[in-house]
Amino acid sequence: FKTRILILATALSCAVAGVASAADVKPRLIRFGYGLNEESVQGRAARYLAQELEKVSGGKLKMKTFGSANLGSDEQMQGALVGGVQEMMVGSTAPLAGMVKEFGVFDLPFLFNSEKEADAVLDGPLGQDMLKKLEAKGLVGLVYWENGFRNMTNSKRPIARAEDLQGIKLRVMQNQIALGVFNTLGANAVPMPFSELFTALETRTVDGQENPITTIQSSKFYEVQPYLTITRHVYTPWVVMASKKWWDTLSADEQKLIRQAAASSRDFERQDSRADSQKAMTTLEKAGMKINTVSPEEVARMRQKVQPVVDKYTQELGPDLVKQLNDEIQKARN
Ligand code: TF8
Numbered sequence: 001f002k003t004r005i006l007i008l009a010t011a012l013s014c015a016v017a018g019v020a021s022a023a024d025v026k027p028r029l030i031r032f033g034y035g036l037n038e039e040s041v042q043g044r045a046a047r048y049l050a051q052e053l054e055k056v057s058g059g060k061l062k063m064k065t066f067g068s069a070n071l072g073s074d075e076q077m078q079g080a081l082v083g084g085v086q087e088m089m090v091g092s093t094a095p096l097a098g099m100v101k102e103f104g105v106f107d108l109p110f111l112f113n114s115e116k117e118a119d120a121v122l123d124g125p126l127g128q129d130m131l132k133k134l135e136a137k138g139l140v141g142l143v144y145w146e147n148g149f150r151n152m153t154n155s156k157r158p159i160a161r162a163e164d165l166q167g168i169k170l171r172v173m174q175n176q177i178a179l180g181v182f183n184t185l186g187a188n189a190v191p192m193p194f195s196e197l198f199t200a201l202e203t204r205t206v207d208g209q210e211n212p213i214t215t216i217q218s219s220k221f222y223e224v225q226p227y228l229t230i231t232r233h234v235y236t237p238w239v240v241m242a243s244k245k246w247w248d249t250l251s252a253d254e255q256k257l258i259r260q261a262a263a264s265s266r267d268f269e270r271q272d273s274r275a276d277s278q279k280a281m282t283t284l285e286k287a288g289m290k291i292n293t294v295s296p297e298e299v300a301r302m303r304q305k306v307q308p309v310v311d312k313y314t315q316e317l318g319p320d321l322v323k324q325l326n327d328e329i330q331k332a333r334n
Helices: 002-022 041-056 074-083 094-098 101-107 115-123 125-133 176-185 194-202 213-218 252-286 296-317 319-333
Strands: 028-033 061-066 088-092 139-149 151-154 169-172 188-191 208-211 227-230 235-243 290-293
Touching: 028 041, 041 061, 041 088, 041 139, 041 213, 041 252, 061 252, 074 088, 074 094, 074 139, 074 235, 088 094, 094 101, 094 176, 101 125, 101 176, 101 235, 101 296, 101 319, 115 125, 115 139, 115 235, 115 252, 115 319, 125 139, 125 319, 139 213, 139 252, 151 213, 169 176, 169 194, 176 188, 176 296, 194 208, 208 213, 213 252, 235 252, 252 290, 296 319
Parallel strands: 028 061, 028 088, 169 188, 169 208, 227 290
Antiparallel strands: 088 235, 139 235, 151 208, 151 227
16 A cells, blocks of 8 residues: 555656646757667667657657767767767766776676676666766766676687687777786787777777677677677676766756656666577577687686786775675675
């Protein structure tokens, strides 16, 4: 009975908020950029967000979505948001670490065991505090979408042990931690924006890369990468962001509607990502990829190998922050 009252009260307050905001919502066009193609989890979630926003604003807040890095790489879009020449985007946390170093924690390998743990941390105190840190840099962090657990692909050989990475030129995301981790594992890590990756793989400028299988599927990496190794070495999130310069020109009601639509898009995207992940394995097998899974013993060896990198960056990121992260993961695990 209590929950029914709560539901009723929530419904009522939503309805009231809806009516009240109508007066304070102007017609606006919001440009939303993302790096993957339209057929990806990002593409579907971007369209969902645009629809939601139109719905909750009674058609006033219109969002135009631009996929395939048509507005630029993650880093370029970050700059455009800070400068106020683009309204919104979604991108990885890795290139954000250049602005707010604490985002580097999500590049520390072998932290999360499950999506559930990641959700708890990202939507909990640590994840939310980190979003707030973006404001001082000119960005408004709204919600986390799932990018997911990353796995390796390459054109040379199956990776059964860390030693198999020797001599493999592996594209990594653009930050120091990713670079340190993969060099320490034995690869020749090459930082590069995602928007250049397919061509780099095709022309063999690099031999491999690492990303969740949903992306390996949607970006058709299977066309140029015969080997897929399931490592789940790191879980990386995406952040939906707005330009602070632009955000500050919005009314409180407009901001509320955008936050509301963003929250719905997060739930949609995570569900879609998990469902797509299941399908992707079959797609990639059918496409002829040779797939192997690294054994738990080898994962333990890899973990040991990268421990010095983890220790080094724990100091740089702040031991307290890393402790908080591990505590929150433990809490979600139990
Ligand atoms: C990467 C990321 C990409 C994203 C996307 C292009 O490998 O995993 O998914 O940043 O926005 O760069």
